[in-house]
């Protein structure tokens with residue numbers, strides 16, 4: 001059996017890549033190790049009647065053109081805005097932001113009128129920065145080490161784009177790309193809970209605290225998406241992110257791609273330095289003109305191929321590429337909605353995210369624990385009770401709650417995650433109990449997903465949720481390595497399209513789309 | 526969503542159940558089904574408008590005047606104690622951040638209102654000045670009492686305020702509650718605005734309504750206010766201009782001269798203020814891109830355009846804050862017609878019996894009397910009705926500005 005293209009890994013990027021290749025008429029096969037496609041974007045019934053977004057839980061960065069190119073709406077795509085950000089405070093008060101600017105003004109003004117005003121200035125500038133970077137998400141980045149005139153011209157175009165920006169926008173962009181979230185937020189705001197809420201975007205998935213340089217980049221990354229033109233807004237896909245990847249899978253199949261689950265690839269078969277197919281762990285061999293790895297760079301370069309076939313620089317670069325997963329999930333099945341005493345019987349605060357990170361200090365303290373090799377004693381939690389929006393996630397009247405938790409470093413000093421899993425779950429639960437008295441009594445089921453579980457289940461090295469950390473030297477021109485940031489590899493016919501390539505992780509689809517563009521260009525008949 | 530300090534009283538009066546949001550407050554769109562009736566109260570009797578959602582500031586201290594002279598484009602030093610100014614403030618590039626009313630209560634004490642928050646903005650400029658900027662937005666509600674009989678109503682509750690000149694301001698009391706009254710408004714007619722401490726809102730409201738009963742005092746909503754202000758050719762933020770602060774490009778932003786507010790920016794002396802250098806350069810180099818002017822529609826032509834299509838021309842209730850293109854000629858007659866500008870506000874004035882609007886036109890087309898053609902969609906097709914540039918205010922009764930109302 002021979003294909004035009006085989007895609008290793010049925011995460012959303014592998015599926016998007018396959019769909020584009022199939023759309024171009026290529027006979028394409030996706031090989032997925034698990035019984036279900038979706039990778040980090042799956043929805044699983046881990047407790048009868050309760051559907052959990054085991055890993056990723058919200059969507060924002062998905063590039064809008066993919067929706068139309070792949071006809072995703074026809075295949076069931078449906079994203080609803082998650083409109084609220086609810087940030088409980090240690091003293092029982094809270095900050096609750098929603099979709100109305102006027103209402104948000106007064107809510108922030110309860111804490112500080114100057115901050116309420118600054119929030120608009122900040123918002124305007126951030127929207128403009130996002131608008132300035134979004135075009136870069138839809139382009140194959142230039143190859144900075146190449147002297148090819150095409151690449152030199154691309155670098156020049158990039159320079160031109162930056163020069164065309166309003167200096168204020170450019171300056172903010174540079175601050176974000178190089179500085180800390182705290183530096184920027186301290187300049188605009190004085191309210192701790194507001195800064196905590198906003199800074200939390202700067203630490204997601206990365207081993208940095210809000211005061212660390214680099215948190216600015218992570219912050220920018222998490223606000224550069226949109227829901228229907230509202231920049232920085234996040235949404236919930238019907239049925240969770242697994243609902244989304246199922247829609248992409250249907251689209252890929254409708255376009256002619258074949259998907260095989262429970263097909264674990266052991267290595268890429270090369271002949272005379274060219275990729276010709278893959279070998280499965282079952283021993284089966286499958287052949288194709290093009291092999292695309294949708295896995296992270298460590299697996300793409302150090303697991304699937306013989307490193308002796310690769311330049312030493314690249315091997316060293318990938319060996320030192322930082323993963324150091326620091327995030328975990330704790331998902332709950334709940335008997336009822338939790339109560340927040342200061343809000344009485346209100347429940348609208350759950351129409352979005354619950355942000356437990358009441359100050360930047362809190363987040364930084366949580367980070368300190370991780371720095372020294374342990375999970376946070378008071379972790380940051382990004383919670384979302386998705387069944388408030390989507391009743392099909394849980395039995396009527398009952399709820400599921402997704403909690404994304406930091407910090408949970410992959411390497412624990414003096415212990416391991418199999419030992420600590422339940423203790424960690426208890427830690428998270430007790431923080432929730434602090435803010436939502438009686439929370440523990442509501443729990444019907446608890447699912448702890450440690451970085452080790454992430455690695456074991458979907459293959460993300462060290463459990464890094466983005467297939468490689470968001471650090472300036474690991475992005476854009478350098479993702480995953482200088483010169484190899486254009487989805488190609490040194491092995492002819494072997495490509496990469498996972499989150500370890502530009503632009504990076506999150507349910508975005510851009511790596512899969514851009515890799516397909518490159519492959520189709522390289523192999524045009 | 527917040528409600529104003531008068532909500533308890535105004536809520537039962539809103540017979541339309543139409544509310545909208547203004548700066549995070551619930552505000553009435555219209556209290557009764559005939560918006561024209563509410564509107565005519567400002568031309569015939571007296572209307573009250575709850576303008577509490579405005580942001581309110583107190584600027585005080587030994588350097589208050591010097592400070593504000595550097596903030597506002599209009600020279601506040603020319604504002605005497607007991608007077609107010611309609612003013613604007615700009616950014617360094619000379620683009621309008623906002624407009625608002627500032628009232629001088631004393632040598633070193635001012636009150637100011639604005640449509641958007643400015644506390645942080647003012648404070649950021651206060652550096653080095655002995656001045657404090659205080660946010661009074663929640664401390665006060667404001668009622669606008671507008672219309673020819675507003676003076677009698679005001680006199681009944683505060684004789685002192687009843688003798689204020691146009692743009693005069695005074696501290697006074699109403700039913701033993703301390704208030705500040707200014708002879709200002711956004712209706713293009715005689716009128717007053719009353720700053721009332723939040724705790725006194727209801728008793729003062731009741732006193733006012735009692736005093737106004739003999740003069741048919743009725744509440745008016747946002748829609749009638751929009752129509753009334755258009756009669757005055759008064760600019761509405763986010764309709765006739767975008768505040769520079771949240772605009773993305775300079776193409777969106779506008780200078781005071783471009784907004785037709787050149788009269789208030791006097792560069793004769795050397796007073797430094799934010800935006801001065803840019804405005805100087807604009808004037809020296811003649812770089813204004815357009816001017817904002819009033820226009821009125823040729824009534825007969827407007828009728829004819831609809832009548833020719835077998836329709837009656839829409840008048841009552843026409844009020845829009847959306848863009849309408851303006852051409853130099855009728856495109857249906859002359860395919861060489863050129864786009865010259867656009868209207869930002871457009872509506873039928875019930876008192877003037879004609880359609881009027883505000884538009885942005887090239888400088889050589891702004892002289893009153895010059896014509897352009899306004900694009901309307903009639904019966905699924907574009908139609909071009911002749912309009913004439915006119916002076917604003919369109920409606921300007923003597924009583925509005927009379928030294929003192931007899």
Ligand SMILES: Cc1cc2nc3c(=O)[nH]c(=O)nc-3n(C[C@H](O)[C@H](O)[C@H](O)COP(=O)(O)OP(=O)(O)OC[C@H]3O[C@@H](n4cnc5c(N)ncnc54)[C@H](O)[C@@H]3O)c2cc1C
Pocket residue numbers: 008009010011012013014031032033034037038039040041054055056057058059060061263264265266294295327328329404454457458459460464465466467497498499500504505506507508
């Ligand atoms: C806990 C967690 C929370 C997150 N939260 C969010 C969020 O809320 N929003 C968001 O946008 N992003 C979130 N992310 C990030 C986002 O989910 C990922 O970046 C994205 O889903 C990765 O997609 P991918 O296709 O590149 O790779 P993956 O989803 O990792 O897909 C790789 C696929 O390859 C398969 N595979 C592995 N080994 C083999 C093999 N040998 N042979 C065949 N197949 C193999 C895996 O089973 C998997 O299906 C989160 C990630 C995690 C882990």
